[in-house]
Amino acid sequence: MINVELMKVTSLVDGKAITQTEEKTMEVISPFNKEVVGKVNLASQEDAERAIESAHRAFHETMKKMPAYRRADILRKTADLLEERTEEFARILGLEAGKPIRDGRGEVGRAVQVLRFAADEAKKIEGELVPMDAAVGGENRIGMVRRHPIGVLSAITPFNFPLNLALHKLAPAFAAGNTVVLKPASKTPLSAYMLVNLFEEAGLPEGALNLVIGNGSEVGDILVTDSRISKVTFTGSPSVGIDLRKKAGLKKVTLELGSNSPNIIFNDGDVNAAAAGLVRGAFAFSGQVCISAQRIYVQKGVYQDFLNQYVSLVEKLVIGNPMEENTDIGPMISEKEAIRAHDWITEAVKAGARLATGGNREGTLLEPTVLVDVTRDMKVVCEETFAPIVSVIPFDTEEEVIGMANDSVFGLQAGVFTSDINRAMRVADGLETGGVWINETSTYRQDNYPYGGVKLSGVGKEGVKYAIEDMTEIKFVGIKLG
Ligand code: NAP
Numbered sequence: 001m002i003n004v005e006l007m008k009v010t011s012l013v014d015g016k017a018i019t020q021t022e023e024k025t026m027e028v029i030s031p032f033n034k035e036v037v038g039k040v041n042l043a044s045q046e047d048a049e050r051a052i053e054s055a056h057r058a059f060h061e062t063m064k065k066m067p068a069y070r071r072a073d074i075l076r077k078t079a080d081l082l083e084e085r086t087e088e089f090a091r092i093l094g095l096e097a098g099k100p101i102r103d104g105r106g107e108v109g110r111a112v113q114v115l116r117f118a119a120d121e122a123k124k125i126e127g128e129l130v131p132m133d134a135a136v137g138g139e140n141r142i143g144m145v146r147r148h149p150i151g152v153l154s155a156i157t158p159f160n161f162p163l164n165l166a167l168h169k170l171a172p173a174f175a176a177g178n179t180v181v182l183k184p185a186s187k188t189p190l191s192a193y194m195l196v197n198l199f200e201e202a203g204l205p206e207g208a209l210n211l212v213i214g215n216g217s218e219v220g221d222i223l224v225t226d227s228r229i230s231k232v233t234f235t236g237s238p239s240v241g242i243d244l245r246k247k248a249g250l251k252k253v254t255l256e257l258g259s260n261s262p263n264i265i266f267n268d269g270d271v272n273a274a275a276a277g278l279v280r281g282a283f284a285f286s287g288q289v290c291i292s293a294q295r296i297y298v299q300k301g302v303y304q305d306f307l308n309q310y311v312s313l314v315e316k317l318v319i320g321n322p323m324e325e326n327t328d329i330g331p332m333i334s335e336k337e338a339i340r341a342h343d344w345i346t347e348a349v350k351a352g353a354r355l356a357t358g359g360n361r362e363g364t365l366l367e368p369t370v371l372v373d374v375t376r377d378m379k380v381v382c383e384e385t386f387a388p389i390v391s392v393i394p395f396d397t398e399e400e401v402i403g404m405a406n407d408s409v410f411g412l413q414a415g416v417f418t419s420d421i422n423r424a425m426r427v428a429d430g431l432e433t434g435g436v437w438i439n440e441t442s443t444y445r446q447d448n449y450p451y452g453g454v455k456l457s458g459v460g461k462e463g464v465k466y467a468i469e470d471m472t473e474i475k476f477v478g479i480k481l482g
Contacts, residue, residue: 007092009193010041011213014054015206018047028190031098031331031364032322038096038190043214048181048222051210055152055179056228058207063179064149066205071174072122077202079115082108085198089163089191094322096188097159098331098364101323103285111164114447117464118171125176125468132478142479147472149177150252151230154223156216156244158236159333160288162188165256166195168447169233170209172467174199178230179208183223185236187333189213216240224248231471235290238384238456245459254460254470256452258384259412260294261442262405264427266398267301269417270439275309281415281441282390283317283368286332290457291413291443294385296392297401303394307372310392311357314368329388331364338364341387345369348378356392376407384410398423402430412453415442434461 007028010017020041028038043051082089089111090104099107130143155169162184173180184192196211212219220240224232224247232248234241235256245253263281265274281293298306322330332338342361348371349355358369366388374381374391381391395401405414413435416427428436434453437444445451452461460470 006036007038007190007193009038009189009213011043011047011051012193012196012211013047013051013207014210015200018043018050020044020047026186028096028187030095031333040189040213043212043219045219045222048183048212048214048219049226051181051212052152052222052226052228054207054210055181058205059149059151059179062205063174063177063208066177068123068125071177072119074199074203075115075119075122075171075174078199078204079112079119081198081202082115082195083112086112089194091323092191092194093163094330096190097162098322098333099285100327100330101325107161107164110447111167114164114167114171114464117448118175121172121464121468122175125472127474130476140481142481144477145474146477147176147474150471150473151178152228153178153180153231153233153471154229155180155182156220156223156232156234156236157182157184157192159185159188160285160290162191163195164447165235166192168235168462168464168467170195170199172464173471174204174208175464176468176471178471181210181212181223181229183212183214183216183219186213186215220244221247224251233460233467241458252470254452254462254467255458256290256460256462257456257458258386259290259410259453259457260382260384260408261291261410261413261415262295262297262408262431263293263415263442264401264405264417265296265298265302265306266416266418266420266423267299268419268423269302270419271302271306271309271417273439274417274441275306275313277415277441278310278390279313279317281443283314283329283388284443286329286366287388287390288333288386289443291445292386293390293415293442295381295405296390297395297404298392299401300394300396303392307356307392311370314357314370317368319365319367329365329368332366332387333364335364337387338366341366341385341389344379344383344385344387345371345389348374348380351375351378353378353380353391358388376404382408398427402427406430406432409456410453411455412457413437413442413445413451415440415444433457
């Protein structure tokens with residue numbers, strides 16, 4: 001077992017630990033055993049204001065003038081440093097978020113790739129020429145469209161992928177020449193602190209990245225309303241995201257919010273592959289993944305076969321200490337969340353659902369739970385569970401299942417298992433989601449494709465190249481030739 005030692009962290013402005021305007025601290029608690037794993041000095045609104053000031057200054061003095069090759073170098077160097085420290089970061093994710101250590105390594109590996117994608121993209125930000133002579137009177141004119149960094153970004157991130165989701169904002173922001181104020185989730189500030197130090201070591205100029213560790217309800221407003229911020233990029237729950245968007249005025253806003261992702265298995269689909277994939281798809285990091293499989297629709301011809309295989313695989317999952325190598329399922333982020341999810345299971349069972357497996361809770365550990373005989377109005381079906389709970393639901397026809405999958409306020413990503421390419425494309429067209437995977441679960445994500453939801457799942461796209469589009473402004477410059 002890895003020894004726990006206490007990390008002491010504070011907000012960082014201009015690359016330096018801040019002297020707090022008011023003395024306020026918070027403990028970071030391991031969700032698994034309630035040990036204190038870190039102590040944090042909490043920022044106030046005044047501290048957040050200083051962070052914005054610093055980012056604003058650094059944008060005008062350094063970042064917007066920095067050439068692309070230099071921005072790419074910094075990103076590449078950060079990737080190399082992060083890769084070297086994979087184990088250290090994976091361990092911190094296990095301690096602060098309760099993420100199983102193997103999943104933590106996976107997150108670090110993806111974060112390294114995000115940085116490398118951004119290093120590549122930094123050199124590809126290009127403009128275009130406008131065919132001016134297409135308009136009457138446009139002869140002897142040259143028109144060009146150039147892309148410029150947008151300025152200061154406010155990046156607000158959730159607890160579930162504290163490293164990789166922060167990097168989905170920071171890496172494209174720096175690739176484009178912007179500066180950032182980062183506010184990580186209060187439950188997981190340690191990895192963010194380590195990451196900011198890594199950027200500094202890689203040569204990012206002072207003030208280009210400022211860290212504000214504070215309660216969202218206290219420091220959130222200024223990070224969204226201050227006129228020096230040009231863009232707010234938020235990943236988290238729909239309620240907070242919608243509130244931020246209302247306050248952001250004319251600023252650009254990207255919202256990556258929640259979902260209750262559907263996965264569909266047709267009679268002609270590979271049932272074995274679907275069952276195996278959906279074990280991780282529904283239960284990785286205890287289902288606390290925005291694209292976690294929550295609703296599994298199975299065509300009646302293979303329903304029982306799928307359910308039998310699925311339940312037997314789920315029952316093999318090892319639940320326990322996230323720091324141990326063989327652990328598949330660790331704790332939920334807090335006991336409050338585990339109780340909330342357990343209550344939803346109880347409520348569903350009272351209303352007629354049946355437990356195919358799981359359903360028990362001990363502290364923050366909630367058993368991987370498979371429900372059947374559910375109805376569309378149960379919370380476990382129609383709301384985002386963000387917990388290790390999945391429902392398996394039978395269906396008859398293609399048309400019917402598209403309707404069932406779309407019967408949701410969310411629309412992030414979906415999975416479809418079929419061997420019929422025509423059906424696959426028809427269903428992909430019919431699904432109201434930001435992304436669809438064929439013969440893969442909804443939970444698979446690669447960091448270089450456009451990712452983001454429709455409906456209540458959000459607005460805007462991440463995936464480095466696509467995030468850069470939203471983190472730059474285009475400006476037209478015309479020349480009238482003599
Ligand atoms: P959350 O409670 O909404 O918190 C997200 C961030 O918002 C945290 O940094 C939080 O700070 C901050 N915040 C809270 N209230 C705020 C306010 N009034 N003003 C400004 N910031 C505020 O979400 P979470 O529980 O950490 O994460 C789970 C949610 O994220 C789920 O709904 C999940 O689906 C979603 N998610 C979506 C994606 C995606 O890509 N679509 C990816 C991952 C997660 P504090 O921690 O200090 O409260």
